[in-house]
Amino acid sequence: RFPFPVREISVERPDWVTLPTTPIPTKTAGTLLSDGFEGSFPGSNWEVSTGSGANPNPSDAYWAKSTYRKSAGNASIWCAGGGSASPAPGGNVPNNMTTWAITGPYDLNTATSGTLQFDLWLETESSYDNFLWMFSTDGQSFSGFVTSTSTGGFQTVPQDLADWGDAGSSLGNSQVWFAFLYTTDVSTTFEGAYIDQVSLTTSGGGGGSN
Numbered sequence: 001r002f003p004f005p006v007r008e009i010s011v012e013r014p015d016w017v018t019l020p021t022t023p024i025p026t027k028t029a030g031t032l033l034s035d036g037f038e039g040s041f042p043g044s045n046w047e048v049s050t051g052s053g054a055n056p057n058p059s060d061a062y063w064a065k066s067t068y069r070k071s072a073g074n075a076s077i078w079c080a081g082g083g084s085a086s087p088a089p090g091g092n093v094p095n096n097m098t099t100w101a102i103t104g105p106y107d108l109n110t111a112t113s114g115t116l117q118f119d120l121w122l123e124t125e126s127s128y129d130n131f132l133w134m135f136s137t138d139g140q141s142f143s144g145f146v147t148s149t150s151t152g153g154f155q156t157v158p159q160d161l162a163d164w165g166d167a168g169s170s171l172g173n174s175q176v177w178f179a180f181l182y183t184t185d186v187s188t189t190f191e192g193a194y195i196d197q198v199s200l201t202t203s204g205g206g207g208g209s210n
Contacts, residue, residue, distance in 0.1 A: 003155040004122075006145040008165040009132060011181070016051035017100045019139050019177065032106055033200035037075045041065040042101070050083060050099040059085040059094035063101040063180070069194045071119035071154035076196035077101065079131075079182035093192035097184045101195075104177035105139070111171050112204030114161035116178055121194040122151045125184070131193045132181040133159065135170045142179050143167035154196065161202070171202075 013019075022044050035045055041064065042048050050062035064082030067075050068089035080086050080093035087093060108114065122131055126148050134144030144164055162169040170176050178200070182193045 002145070002147075002157060004147055004149040004151060006147045008143070008167070009134070009146040010141065010143045010167070011132065011134065013100075013136070013140050013142060014051060017049040017102070018047050020045075020047040020102060020104060029111065029203050031199060031201050033103060033198060035198045036073045036196060037065055037070075037077050038073050041077055045103050047102050048082075048100065049102075050097070059083075059097040061085040061094050061097045062099040063182075066194065069121055069154075071121070071196040073196075076119075076121075076194045078194050079192040090191060092189045093182075093184060095184055095186050095189055097182070099183075100179055100181050102177055102179045103198075105175035106178075106200065107174050108161065108171050108176050108202060109174040110204055111161070111202035114171060114200070114202035116159040116161060116198075116200050118157050118198040119154045119196040120151060120157050121154045121196075122147070122149070122192075123190040124148050124150055124192060125188045125190060126150070129184040129189060129192075130182070132179070132183075133157070134179045134181070135164060135167075136177045136179070137170065137173045137175060139175070139177055142177075144179075150190070154194075156197075
């Protein structure tokens, strides 16, 4: 199903994590999101937040555009590409960092099938520093999958919108947010996560953020 080991996870959105505020335009089934990060980021598609989470000394590093690694085109987003604690391109990300990138909400009320797909490059401390991709239907409780396995290059991750494990389906809901999250602990870091070529496609209807 996925090109690396994962486990299921549920996370409550902290108060310091901001949801996108872009109104939901009407769209038909098809491609609701296609972002290779060639233009501005976060732009109108995304909201980026960083903060302490459970860490007492948060690092100021967050998702931002990067040209250092990419699966296609000229850019991707890197989990530590922005902020005062951002390392030089290709450097190790800081300890005690937690950063979210959220897109949505998307109207999947009439969608009968769909896929969230993205390319992931991950070099991380196994079992301690984590990359998560999740969905939420209320903007507060997010559920999905987590991995701490380095990918050895870009790997394409196809997420069936109807199958989020025990969390069930994200289809049939009028508001759905999707989130990417990267977090590190207090010691030993690597280069972290890059995301590229994000797409959200549905059949049977749907709508979402521009």
